[in-house]
Structure formats: structure tokens, C-alpha cells
Amino acid sequence: MFDIYQFLVHENKSPYGKSGNPAFGHMNASLALRSKKTQPPDIPDIPTDGGLMRSEELTKVRALDLFADMKEETFDVMMAMAYFQAFPPHLHLITEGDPSDFLHVVVDGAVEMFAHANDRETTIYVVRPYSTFILAASALDAPYLMSARTIEKSHILMIPSVDVRAAMHACTAFSHAIMAELASCYRGVIKNTKNLKLRNATERLANYLLYCNETQGGHGVVTIDIEKRILASILGMSPENQSRAFSALKGHGVEVSGNKVRLTNIARLKRLAKPSPLLDDPGF
Amino acid sequence: MFDIYQFLVHENKSPYGKSGNPAFGHMNASLALRSKKTQPPDIPDIPTDGGLMRSEELTKVRALDLFADMKEETFDVMMAMAYFQAFPPHLHLITEGDPSDFLHVVVDGAVEMFAHANDRETTIYVVRPYSTFILAASALDAPYLMSARTIEKSHILMIPSVDVRAAMHACTAFSHAIMAELASCYRGVIKNTKNLKLRNATERLANYLLYCNETQGGHGVVTIDIEKRILASILGMSPENQSRAFSALKGHGVEVSGNKVRLTNIARLKRLAKPSPLLDDPGF
DNA sequence: CGGTTATTTGAGTCCGATCAATTACAGTGG
DNA sequence: CCACTGTAATTGATCGGACTCAAATAACCG
Numbered sequence: 008m009f010d011i012y013q014f015l016v017h018e019n020k021s022p023y024g025k026s027g028n029p030a031f032g033h034m035n036a037s038l039a040l041r042s043k044k045t046q047p048p049d050i051p052d053i054p055t056d057g058g059l060m061r062s063e064e065l066t067k068v069r070a071l072d073l074f075a076d077m078k079e080e081t082f083d084v085m086m087a088m089a090y091f092q093a094f095p096p097h098l099h100l101i102t103e104g105d106p107s108d109f110l111h112v113v114v115d116g117a118v119e120m121f122a123h124a125n126d127r128e129t130t131i132y133v134v135r136p137y138s139t140f141i142l143a144a145s146a147l148d149a150p151y152l153m154s155a156r157t158i159e160k161s162h163i164l165m166i167p168s169v170d171v172r173a174a175m176h177a178c179t180a181f182s183h184a185i186m187a188e189l190a191s192c193y194r195g196v197i198k199n200t201k202n203l204k205l206r207n208a209t210e211r212l213a214n215y216l217l218y219c220n221e222t223q224g225g226h227g228v229v230t231i232d233i234e235k236r237i238l239a240s241i242l243g244m245s246p247e248n249q250s251r252a253f254s255a256l257k258g259h260g261v262e263v264s265g266n267k268v269r270l271t272n273i274a275r276l277k278r279l280a281k282p283s284p285l286l287d288d289p290g291f
Numbered sequence: 292m293f294d295i296y297q298f299l300v301h302e303n304k305s306p307y308g309k310s311g312n313p314a315f316g317h318m319n320a321s322l323a324l325r326s327k328k329t330q331p332p333d334i335p336d337i338p339t340d341g342g343l344m345r346s347e348e349l350t351k352v353r354a355l356d357l358f359a360d361m362k363e364e365t366f367d368v369m370m371a372m373a374y375f376q377a378f379p380p381h382l383h384l385i386t387e388g389d390p391s392d393f394l395h396v397v398v399d400g401a402v403e404m405f406a407h408a409n410d411r412e413t414t415i416y417v418v419r420p421y422s423t424f425i426l427a428a429s430a431l432d433a434p435y436l437m438s439a440r441t442i443e444k445s446h447i448l449m450i451p452s453v454d455v456r457a458a459m460h461a462c463t464a465f466s467h468a469i470m471a472e473l474a475s476c477y478r479g480v481i482k483n484t485k486n487l488k489l490r491n492a493t494e495r496l497a498n499y500l501l502y503c504n505e506t507q508g509g510h511g512v513v514t515i516d517i518e519k520r521i522l523a524s525i526l527g528m529s530p531e532n533q534s535r536a537f538s539a540l541k542g543h544g545v546e547v548s549g550n551k552v553r554l555t556n557i558a559r560l561k562r563l564a565k566p567s568p569l570l571d572d573p574g575f
Numbered sequence: 576c577g578g579t580t581a582t583t584t585g586a587g588t589c590c591g592a593t594c595a596a597t598t599a600c601a602g603t604g605g
Numbered sequence: 606c607c608a609c610t611g612t613a614a615t616t617g618a619t620c621g622g623a624c625t626c627a628a629a630t631a632a633c634c635g
Contacts, residue, residue, distance in 0.1 A: 491622075491623095492622080492623070528623075528624095529623070529624060529625085531623090531624075531625085532622085532623055532624075535623090549631095549632080
């Protein structure tokens with residue numbers, strides 16, 4: 008299902024966003040070769056453990072909506088062209104403007120999608136397993152509109168875009184699945200836009216907490232599973248402002264300590280947040 | 292080609308947006324029946340002139356990227372199910388949350404797409420001929436995420452979503468075209484998001500003017516072909532603020548009078564606007 | 576021409592960003 | 606185990622961009 012909270016955007020001028028391990032922060036990903044077809048850039052001085060997915064992982068990838076209905080043969084041919092690779096945290100994976108050589112599937116870890124203009128940086132969304140990113144660019148053979156970096160140590164499956172397009176022509180079910188995925192992504196970004204423009208910072212944070220509560224069992228105990236700095240980015244505010252938004256929510260049944268949040272009065276919080284399926288529900 | 296300036300968003304609390312002919316402003320569209328299959332809502336007390344497209348119009352529709360490669364037969368079958376309808380200005384066409392019964396093709400006029408939340412209204416984008424709207428919802432059989440109203444008297448072709456989906460299953464070329472269109476739309480909204488978040492109001496206006504200049508011959512004479520109020524909405528600012536942004540641009544080679552704008556120093560304006568293909572170029 | 580709507584201009588306010596400084600925290604190495 | 610280091614998070618103070626409200630002017634339309 009599609010998740011709008013992966014599609015919230017933030018202008019980020021602060022120096023925070025550019026941190027990371029200086030040994031990796033500004034390098035491109037190294038890629039262990041596993042196929043003959045497309046040659047990925049090979050930078051051998053970064054430790055990696057490229058190789059085969061475990062069968063459990065492959066099963067989960069196969070089960071993605073995007074691939075679930077693919078013909079066996081098409082899937083196998085496409086996967087034979089793919090690379091599976093481990094990346095350290097804070098590694099720059101792709102750069103906006105570059106040609107979209109690969110469709111990426113996050114199998115483990117987390118990847119931050121972001122963009123630049125002027126001298127500002129914006130986090131667009133965060134991708135977690137199991138899901139794909141830059142499908143649109145791959146499908147159109149167009150340049151990336153966003154850059155990507157790992158947040159944590161991550162395992163990523165990289166399928167050459169040419170092979171994705173070949174598979175799409177070979178298998179109707181796959182092309183329909185791509186279509187559905189893109190439609191869903193489109194709607195996600197539209198919802199994100201509505202969220203950003205129709206709600207203020209505090210309302211956005213409140214809705215995010217309510218959304219987390221839903222996905223985490225609905226018991227009023229929420230764990231924020233990304234850095235607050237990135238969450239602020241995702242929710243479209245500065246870290247300082249987010250801190251103040253949390254304070255503002257204390258009067259509405261929200262208790263924060265570190266990355267744990269307790270919602271003690273969900274009805275009250277909803278009165279403030281006014282959640283709407285046309286804005287918040289994935290898959291609506 | 293895809294146009295990001297149809298995908299700029301604005302929070303609009305002002306009463307301006309809700310104006311229009313009071314006789315039509317809050318009614319749903321009436322539709323003259325032309326086919327047996329899907330029954331559109333029929334509100335006969337609004338004058339309409341539903342009927343057949345002129346062959347020139349049909350040719351233009353057929354030439355859309357979305358339909359150009361369709362099999363003759365599939366196209367004809369689908370079009371036999373469609374309605375062609377004239378609507379007066381400021382007529383409310385569709386409402387967010389409603390099921391997406393039709394794919395709309397604007398053949399003449401202009402349609403404003405907008406959305407609500409809390410008590411605010413946001414204009415998402417404007418559709419002009421020849422192009423479609425709410426393809427994503429039609430393809431997924433999902434509810435509309437946006438509402439739509441005519442800006443001017445408009446001629447709109449309405450194709451029942453069920454027939455769009457049937458055609459998509461009957462014709463691979465069509466499903467691929469839908470896929471490409473959705474990918475392009477997705478990228479447009481991402482660009483819009485970047486535009487909104489990485490540029491301030493004045494920069495957004497400056498880039499819009501540069502974009503208009505490109506599409507209108509590049510001679511430094513630009514006509515703004517929508518109400519300034521709606522443009523402000525499209526560019527993500529209040530009308531008042533837009534007025535001030537125009538003033539701010541006077542020092543950068545911009546002369547405004549009514550809806551005519553002269554760009555007397557394009558290099559200077561570009562220095563301010565910093566246009567980027569990853570943000571401004573349709574089809575990039 | 577008169578009435579309506581759109582645009583502009585001005586004044587004041589507020590939300591959120593920025594700057595600066597402190598506190599909290601995680602990882603590192605002694 | 607505890608300083609040391611660097612980053613994240615919070616807090617306070619200030620600033621600025623954009624919104625709101627109000628009113629005047631301009632454009633539009635019947």
C-alpha cells in the first residue's frame with residue numbers, strides 16, 4: 008500500500024542534512040558485478056558484500072504488488088540481470104539529473120530521497136523495505152528527479168532499467184502493475200501536496216502521529232523510527248519548529264520522550280488534526 | 292508534453308476562489324446522454340449542448356500521446372461509450388471523494404482542479420486543451436482526490452472509466468501510453484513539490500514568467516492567460532502577495548500591465564530565478 | 576453607466592525560519 | 606568506566622516572509 012508519509016517534503020537549508028561518515032558521504036556506490044549486461048560504476052575501495060539474496064528476501068520481492076503477477080519467465084530473466092548489494096549508512100546512491108540506469112528495490116535498511124535547488128536541500132521521502140524507488144524515471148528512461156542516500160546500512164536490489172522496460176513489454180501483467188504503481192505514486196504525491204498546503208506544521212505533525220498510531224497497533228504508543236531531523240524534513244518544517252510543534256501538542260494528549268510518543272487522548276488529537284482519507288489513507 | 296506549471300499548488304483561504312455564476316456555481320454538471328452504458332447524473336435544468344465532436348476535434352483527441360498508438364478498434368469502441376458535452380463557466384464538474392466514473396478530456400476551454408481540507412481551498416492545477424484529467428483515479432477505480440470546475444465555457448469529452456480500463460486491457464499500446472502518461476504526471480508533481488519548497492514566492496513567479504516566455508515565442512512579451520487570482524493559487528501564494536512579488540520583480544526587468552508582461556532583461560531575471568530543467572522543463 | 580468582481584496598496588499580525596547557545600546523546604578511545 | 610568528540614535535540618530570541626484584514630482603485634459585464 009502506498010504511504011503518503013513517505014511523500015512529505017521539506018525545505019532544508021540547515022547544515023544538519025549533509026552529515027554522515029566522511030569516508031562515504033560523497034562517494035558513489037560501489038557495485039559488485041553479477042551480470043554481464045549493464046555495467047554499473049565500479050568503485051572497489053568501498054567495502055561491500057554484493058551477491059545473492061536469501062530466498063526469503065527473494066520471496067518478499069516477488070510478492071511485491073509490482074512483481075506478484077509477473078510471468079515466471081519474465082521475472083526470472085529480469086532478475087538474472089539484477090545486482091544485489093549492501094551499502095553502508097549515509098552513502099550517496101544516485102544523483103538527480105543522472106540517467107536512470109536502475110530500478111532500485113530496498114530489501115533492508117532505509118533510503119532517503121532528496122533534492123536540491125538554489126542552495127537548499129529538500130527531503131522528499133524515505134523508502135523502507137520492501138519497496139521500490141525511481142520507477143517513473145526507469146519506465147520513461149528519463150533522468151532522476153531526486154537524489155538518494157542510505158540512512159542505515161541497507162541491502163538494495165538494482166534492476167537495470169533497460170531490463171525493466173524489456174520485461175514490461177514482455178509481460179502484460181507487469182506493465183499493468185507498473186501502471187497501477189505509478190497511479191498510486193501519483194496520488195500519493197498529490198495527497199502530500201494537499202497535506203503540505205492545507206495544514207499547518209502542528210496539524211501535519213499531529214496527523215503523522217495518528218498515522219503512526221494506526222500502523223503500529225493503535226494502542227497510543229508510537230515509536231518514531233527515523234531521526235527527528237529527517238522527520239521534520241518529511242513533515243515540512245525545521246527541526247526547531249518541529250520541537251515546538253511537539254510542545255504545542257502536549258496540550259492535546261501527546262507525551263514525547265526521545266523517539267517514543269504516547270497519545271493519551273486520541274479523540275482530542277483528532278479534533279486538532281482532522282485526519283481525512285483523501286489526505287492520509289494509503290491506497291485511498 | 293507535461294507542464295509543471297499546471298501542477299503548482301496554493302493554499303487559498305480567501306473568498307475569491309469561490310466566486311462565479313451563482314446560477315451554476317454549486318450545481319453538478321448536467322450531461323446529455325449519448326450512449327447506453329454508464330448513466331451520468333442528469334440535471335436537465337442547466338442548458339447544455341451535448342452531442343458529437345467535430346471531426347477536427349476528434350482528430351486532435353486521437354492525436355494525444357495517450358491515444359495515438361491505440362488500436363483503431365479499441366479506440367472506436369471506447370469512444371462509442373463517451374459523452375461530449377459543453378459546460379458553462381464556473382460549473383462544478385467533479386467532487387473529491389466521489390467515485391471516478393469518467394476520464395475527462397478537455398477539448399475546449401479550461402478546467403481548474405482544486406482540493407479542500409479544514410476550511411481551506413487549494414488550487415492544484417489548470418487543465419487546458421487538449422489534455423486529460425483524473426487518469427490515475429480512472430485507472431485505479433479510486434475516488435477523485437481533487438474537485439474540478441470549469442473556468443471558461445468548456446467542451447469536455449467524458450469517457451466512462453470502466454471503458455478506459457476495458458480498452459487498457461484490450462490494447463497493450465494503450466496501457467503503455469497510460470503508463471507513460473502517469474509516469475510523466477508523477478514527475479510533474481514531484482517537480483512542482485520541489486518548486487514549491489525550494490523557491491520563495493518571488494522566485495516561483497519569476498520562473499513562471501520565464502516559462503511563459505519560452506512557450507510564447509521567447510520575445511520577452513508574455514500574456515498571462517488565466518486570472519491573476521488563479522495564477523497566484525497556481526504559484527502558491529495569496530493574490531496580495533503575488534502583487535507584491537510582481538513589484539519586487541520590477542527591479543529585475545519585469546514590467547506588468549494587466550495581463551501583459553514585458554521582460555526587458557531576461558538575463559537579469561534568470562539570475563534571480565535560477566531556472567533548472569529538473570524543475571521547470573516539461574518532459575525532462 | 577452602475578454594480579460586481581478583480582487587483583492593488585497599506586497596516587498589522589503570525590507562523591515559521593534563522594541565529595545562537597545549551598543540553599542530551601552516541602560513539603570512541605584511553 | 607569515564608572524559609572526549611561530534612551530532613542531534615531543545616530552548617530562547619529575533620527576524621522576515623507571507624497571510625489577514627481593510628480599503629481604495631481598476632477592470633469587467635450586462
